[in-house]
Amino acid sequence: MTVDQALAFEKRHGDKFDFQYKSGLIYEHIDLNLDNPTLADRRVRRALLHAIDRKAISQQLFQGRQPVAHGQTNPLDSIYDPDGVQYAFDPAKARALLAEAGWNDLRKGVRHNAAGARLQLELMTTAGNKSRELVQQVLQSQWREVGIDIRIRNEPARVFFGDTVSQRKFRHLAMYAWISAPKGVPRTTLHSTQIPSKDNGWSGQNYPGFANPAMDALLDEVEVVCEPAPNKALWRKLQRVYAEELPALPLYFRANPYIMPKWLKGVTPTGHQFTSALWAEHWRATPNDTPK
Numbered sequence: 087m088t089v090d091q092a093l094a095f096e097k098r099h100g101d102k103f104d105f106q107y108k109s110g111l112i113y114e115h116i117d118l119n120l121d122n123p124t125l126a127d128r129r130v131r132r133a134l135l136h137a138i139d140r141k142a143i144s145q146q147l148f149q150g151r152q153p154v155a156h157g158q159t160n161p162l163d164s165i166y167d168p169d170g171v172q173y174a175f176d177p178a179k180a181r182a183l184l185a186e187a188g189w190n191d192l193r194k195g196v197r198h199n200a201a202g203a204r205l206q207l208e209l210m211t212t213a214g215n216k217s218r219e220l221v222q223q224v225l226q227s228q229w230r231e232v233g234i235d236i237r238i239r240n241e242p243a244r245v246f247f248g249d250t251v252s253q254r255k256f257r258h259l260a261m262y263a264w265i266s267a268p269k270g271v272p273r274t275t276l277h278s279t280q281i282p283s284k285d286n287g288w289s290g291q292n293y294p295g296f297a298n299p300a301m302d303a304l305l306d307e308v309e310v311v312c313e314p315a316p317n318k319a320l321w322r323k324l325q326r327v328y329a330e331e332l333p334a335l336p337l338y339f340r341a342n343p344y345i346m347p348k349w350l351k352g353v354t355p356t357g358h359q360f361t362s363a364l365w366a367e368h369w370r371a372t373p374n375d376t377p378k
Contacts, residue, residue, distance in 0.1 A: 089341050090220075092105065096345075105346075106346070109160070109342075112342075113339060114339070115334045116261045116334060122257065132180075133180040137177055137228055142224075154337075156172045157325050158264070158334075164318075165321035196235045197234065205235060208238075208239055209237070210238075211261040212240065212262065263340060268358055276296055278301075308320040308324060
């Protein structure tokens with residue numbers, strides 16, 4: 087079940103089952119097509135993130151079950167940097183950054199630049215995914231508050247992932263999720279050699295087209311430097327480059343719902359790709375609640 091489905095089920099049957107919501111390593115985010123001149127401006131990318139009230143999205147749509155993401159690395163991971171760069175909800179800062187980037191002519195609530203171009207962006211995701219479509223509507227409203235006109239265009243998952251995203255055909259913004267294991271090196275999503283193109287047969291998963299020499303060097307090093315302290319230092323630098331450059335907009339880490347019979351105890355959700363059944367020796371049945 088998705089989180090919204092589990093929450094609805096809990097309202098109806100919360101007295102019959104035990105419910106757990108474990109934050110996981112599924113990273114919901116928005117890829118930005120950095121070939122687009124508007125999004126190539128880092129000030130615009132930062133403004134987009136400052137204009138999103140991610141805490142309100144989590145609270146209003148998911149009852150606070152899905153924690154805000156400040157980057158692709160989850161706080162559950164041992165290499166997470168708690169002192170990294172974070173973007174607070176700050177519409178005033180967003181407006182200032184947009185004006186600084188040249189989008190300072192406000193006409194009927196929408197920003198234009200000196201050439202008269204309208205600040206209009208297209209946001210895509212998987213059609214039929216209720217949670218994402220609700221998030222889209224909130225994002226559209228919040229970005230409109232700072233003068234950004236968002237047009238929504240969704241596609242079935244097989245088209246969206248099979249062609250649009252994998253061949254970088256999305257014009258501006260593509261919302262979806264990555265899942266990873268702990269300490270998963272994001273080479274395929276962030277290294278410049280992993281930008282899909284016709285020349286390389288559309289291989290690689292660097293869909294934003296992010297090409298940053300500092301990030302490339304860190305990805306090369308973090309795979310071969312194994313000593314714990316130097317390795318963790320590299321991970322921290324990697325997270326800071328990601329936060330400063332924003333090849334994608336972090337939204338939240340998806341929670342995994344666990345719905346269990348009340349007689350089953352000792353199940354410990356992992357929140358990542360390692361199955362909870364690895365610790366099945368701790369599972370037990372409560373005698374008084376065991377079904378007869």
